[in-house]
Amino acid sequence: MADFLAIWLPSWLALTLAALVHVTLILTLALTAAAAFTWAERKVAGRIQDRLGPTRVGGRFGWLQAVADGLKLVSKEDIIPRNADPLLFRTAPYVSFCASFCVYLALPFANGWVAQPLDIAVFFVLAVAGLEVLGVILGGYASGSKWSLFGAMREAAQVVSYEVPLALCAVIPVMVAGTMDLVAIGNMQAGWAWNWLIFHNPFLFITFFIYFTCAVASVNRAPFDLPEAESELVAGFLTEYSGFRWSVFFMAEYASMFAVSMLAAILFLGGWNGPLPITVWLGLAPNPATGYEPHALLAYFGNFLGMVNILIKATLGVLLMMWARWTLPRLRIDQVMTMCLKYCIPLAAVMFVGTMIYLYAFPVGLIFRSGGG
């Protein structure tokens, strides 16, 4: 984009403008996603619990509920407890939000549609996503409340532990793909659904579920929502937060939920490629068999379809998390840690070794045809 703008503008302005556009796009997406998911969460919860959910604001389906919630939160009193460390207390939500927001910098939405193409995108995403915990710990500590401190400690223990199996699970598709570039990983899963990495081999199939479990744990969603644990810790690290700062934490949570779901979609579920190679049939994507290259506009449209595709997949992941949240009771902290250390890490390691052996035994794969990028 910067190169495109640089045709007319001085390069520094082009770079700044391009950066601004990217940031605006991503922010919009993250915030819209957060708003949409607040509404969806209420609606899903309502349906699961045999009630309607929001019905008043914005027509029959309560479409504007998220806006109403936002207005309410913004207009609430901003309270800073007397015992709190004001600087850290104020900063913490933004630290959290920045971390979960920066993840989107490296997440591609379609072939080449990424704010900053990085050849180590997977690594970058994992590194940055792990920083969200910083804000939570700071917030929990700076609140000057014991419940907050407990929440922060739990968050630290939980997230730092689950980073390990999460990264281990993310490495397995990377190993199969031979690259950490998310765009390349997404592109090599083009074609039919069996080209998706989840169907590459049985180990990867299992890995996906381990990844998803660890992802749920690392974004603190039920049944792993121990840092919040409203029935035990009042509201955990959020106890002393109110109004806008609280909503920033809240948006960070939804943003990272969406981010890990998107990463799952790219790493395992074919990214922006549908189960059928429709874009190839319609001539919207390059066809490696015939050497066909679509016109730029057509390719743009194809990419747009791809973006819709990946957003649907990521949304399904988030909906799955909601379903789990409204169905399952919460685990206990020691059970969460046990699960990570005793089950997730060894299983992920076994899957890693299994995939390695599989790759060695079937270098071209059994059904995975377009492997190797």
Add this chain to the structure above:
Amino acid sequence: MEFSEIAKLVAERFGERVVGVVAEAIDPWIEVLPEAVAEVARFLRDEPRLRFDFLHCITGVDYLQTDPKRKIEGQPRIELIYHLESMVHRHRLVLKTILPRWKDGVEGQLPEVPSVCSVWSTANWHEREVYDLMGVRFLGHPRLERILCPEDWEGHPLRKDYVMPLEYQGIRGR
């Protein structure tokens, strides 16, 4: 076991210290001296024929005439009533003891009775409640503090001569 047999057993064991046996009441009771309460309680629980393993309740009743129309029988006193049951033998018993309203007749000095906490753990909170509301000191209680009223509350509200304070911590009482 019938009440008469229980009463006989207790009377045999404690002799003089069993003050009265009232069999004709709706809930027949045995009355013992205050200082014997803990001993009797232990006997009632441990005696294989009795095995009163379950303490329902400890109730304090304050007998003091404050209304000229309602005369009380006998001296002003505080009665402590223990409701017992044996889940093994399926029989019940009411144990009573009568205390003076004030120890040695000095107003402000709470009457004393041995605690039965070590016999039934139920007694722990019940004795605290009686202490809190009725003003009876249980000797040997591990932690005799107010339980329902705030720690700095004055007086014992279930006593008949209790007067509601006009103010508590700046809050208007009446």
Add this chain to the structure above:
Amino acid sequence: MGIVFHTVLFYLLAILACGFAVAVVLSNNIVRMAFYLVACLGAVAGLFFLAGADFVGALQLMIYVGGTLVLLIFGVMLTARGPLANIQTSRAQWAMVGLIGASLLAVLLYAATTAGKWTHSGQIVADRSHVSKPTATPIGLALLGVRADRLNAERTDAALGKGMAGYLLPFEIVSVHLVVVLIGAAYLARARRRATTPPMAATSGDSNNLDPGD
């Protein structure tokens, strides 16, 4: 003009890094210190990204920032008693730290001034082709014992054996070192110590075995 843009960003990040580093030194509160340290290291990671060293940048985020995070957690855990723990520094400590710091600074300044091309670094940064070049693959290969940058230079097998060893040995040494550290940490965490309060130790021991998974 690209140079200007990168230079502005460079100075911005550099000032942030230095500023937060100073804040670490000046702050008395342990948690704030840790926070400033994280911010400082994050700014350094930003410098790496600016220089096109994505891999090192991400590593910086994961290892240094993540490591400081753990430091922060320990700081919080060990000082949970007071509302916000402060660290008071005595004069002697100031003197000692000043000495060490000054000598380190001297070494750094010497290294910085004697390095070549100091004045041309701006151009290197602005080189777009350099930025977009993959940085992870050569490093990964080097860790496994293949120096990608020397692949084209020397072709003979003998040369391969001599100059291509890469970072395999340091890599292995670091791995062994890390294992030793991990074992040491585990040993320290479960060390035998004088039981000052036996009943409580018993309680704590019991409850840690509460794991229903077994």
Add this chain to the structure above:
Amino acid sequence: MAVEGVDPEVAECDVRTDEILINMGPQHPSTHGVLRVVLRTDGEVVLEATPHIGYLHRCAEKIGENVSPRQWIPYTDRMDYLAGMNMNLGWSLCVEKLLKLEVPEKARHLRVIIVELNRIASHLVAAGTYGLDLGSFTPFMYAFREREKIYDLFELVCGARLTYSYITIGGAMADFPSGWLEKCEKFLNEFEPVVDELHALLTDNTIFIRRTAGIGVLPAEVAIDYGCTGPVLRGSGVAWDLRRDGDPWYTRMYEGYEFHVIAQTNGRYPVERPGHPVPKAAVLGDCWHRYYVRMLECVESMRLIRQGMEKYSRAKGGIGEPIKLMQKLPKGEVYLETEAPKGQMGFMIVSDGAAIPWRARARSSSFCNLSVLSELCRGCLIADVPAILGSLDIVLGEIDR
């Protein structure tokens, strides 16, 4: 077990962090009211839990000394406000025992129906909020939906949804309105599958079992020692139900009714769900059993209601007249316990012959059940405290009176 060569004074122990004194409540989501539990914790491990009560003390017993027994009935409603009917019944039966007043046959069955309905409502709250304590929100909504239906039925008979003052000394305030029995039957038919839903969401859920099985184990002797009653006692495997084992004045009410006392004796429950054995991890007396007893009792209560409706329709005559508001009481002391949903609720009346009792006393079941909390919480994790507290199913209105 001593290891050779180890100094006995040197103990193996884990790294411990500072001990923290932490207040759970009185404003806390899972203390079921205004209860304060002071926790002394070492990290997540609770070393000591001390309940502090009294935040809802409303001097009910003092009021009872100043109003006539019938005037005190509304105050009993507000003790266990989740089972107001059972509270009304306890006090009414106690005063009736003093008056030697027997209610007509029809009123007896009416009381059984109403009281058992309220038992279901109370157990539904217990199960629903228990799910909430463990972080599962949905069962709570399901349970409350059904509870609302029961409240609709109560509203039809007495106009109130929570504080009824319906059962009274000498019978009940009014007979069932016409068509009420059919509505009740309809509710029972709707409710039956919901029990299975709750079982699927909670009882058989692996996480739920892991959170409750083996947690807060209360041995039978300790339960009896602490005066625990109701599902808490039965969850420890003591088959003790006042509806069967209580005072004759009370058990007469259930004469001719068939029901099981739900408690695991000799390794099995009297009622079993086919295909769903008790989980292996569950220890008798743990949170899971206490919860499970309540769930099974819901089904048992439904059986009782069905029998009661049949007997009620066959019974002839009226439902009796309530005594006069200021009726003179005979001299005497009466103590009577009834099996309320939370446990044995005892009422005592001491009368000196006037219309107003000399002393009115309420023995609260939750009061005794709560007193065992510190015993159960020793050495558990913070997350277990709500689990244990929820399984005791306390109501602060009844504890503080």
